[in-house]
Amino acid sequence: MPYLLGGNSDEASLTRRGLNAAERFASIQQRRETFLAAYDPDNTADADRIIARLVTDTSITEPDRDLARLHAKHGNATYVYYFSYTPAAQRATLFGLAHGGELAYVFNTPRNTPFDDEGKAVASAANRYWAQFAKSGDPDSAGGPPWPKFDAADESVMEFPASGMPLTAKHFQQDRLDWVEAGLAN
Numbered sequence: 075m076p077y078l079l080g081g082n083s084d085e086a087s088l089t090r091r092g093l094n095a096a097e098r099f100a101s102i103q104q105r106r107e108t109f110l111a112a113y114d115p116d117n118t119a120d121a122d123r124i125i126a127r128l129v130t131d132t133s134i135t136e137p138d139r140d141l142a143r144l145h146a147k148h149g150n151a152t153y154v155y156y157f158s159y160t161p162a163a164q165r166a167t168l169f170g171l172a173h174g175g176e177l178a179y180v181f182n183t184p185r186n187t188p189f190d191d192e193g194k195a196v197a198s199a200a201n202r203y204w205a206q207f208a209k210s211g212d213p214d215s216a217g218g219p220p221w222p223k224f225d226a227a228d229e230s231v232m233e234f235p236a237s238g239m240p241l242t243a244k245h246f247q248q249d250r251l252d253w254v255e256a257g258l259a260n
Contacts, residue, residue, distance in 0.1 A: 077152050082170060086126040143224075200234060218240060
């Protein structure tokens, strides 16, 4: 059975209220260097943004990768997406696309305000991919950049990036997700 799964860049929007960044950082001191290399490669020291990334990866992105590995391991066609697209007017103020935010683009139905031209193009592409998947079990023939199957060799993800059209990302956020995976294993 073909399977399409994924998440968004600010899944932590579900749980961010009340998070105490200092407490979260205290719990990861043992692996601090690898954590900061993965989650703050530009040395921004923006604790709220870093914690939002960690919560997103811990709650959605790494479990999605794990589930995709399992599904693909059994020979099933598996497709993974990651939505970080946000409208240009909101990029400076948002950590990313909130939980469920991709639905407006997938179904090409703006919520509160109309899509700008870039948003219309992203919505059109997302809608084509999902419709093609619903029709055939393979989103790749929708036109646009190819959407490869997820497999253990390259763990390809179709990313709908913060700005611009979809693209294939191999070994998507591997440093971050490997860090989370190692922590979950301990």
